Amino acid sequence: MPKSFQPSVITANALLEGDVVYLSGDAWVRQLEDAEVFHDEADAQIRLLEASARVSEVVGVYLSPVNTAQGDIRTTHFRETFRATGPSNYASHGKQAQPKRETA
Numbered sequence: 001m002p003k004s005f006q007p008s009v010i011t012a013n014a015l016l017e018g019d020v021v022y023l024s025g026d027a028w029v030r031q032l033e034d035a036e037v038f039h040d041e042a043d044a045q046i047r048l049l050e051a052s053a054r055v056s057e058v059v060g061v062y063l064s065p066v067n068t069a070q071g072d073i074r075t076t077h078f079r080e081t082f083r084a085t086g087p088s089n090y091a092s093h094g095k096q097a098q099p100k101r102e103t104a
Contacts, residue, residue, distance in 0.1 A: 005041035012058035
């Protein structure tokens with residue numbers, strides 16, 4: 001039996017900077033909390049196809065399940081949390097240098 005559709009966001013990497021980005025309307029945003037959450041699988045698939053066609057802006061476009069139960073958007077997989085924090089090295093720069101937000 002296939003899994004039921006979970007609320008999801010469309011994510012990718014910005015082509016020029018490499019930053020993790022999320023689709024919000026027709027724009028790419030860099031913060032998960034600004035992303036558009038899709039609750040309907042058909043709508044999400046159509047928007048995913050549209051986003052995937054924007055090859056001059058992003059690479060690696062895919063749907064990422066999220067949890068919206070507490071009124072905000074949270075990733076459901078550690079990989080997405082890891083991607084959102086930036087490069088995985090010892091230096092504190094970019095998103096890693098920003099103050100951390102409280103997460104549960």
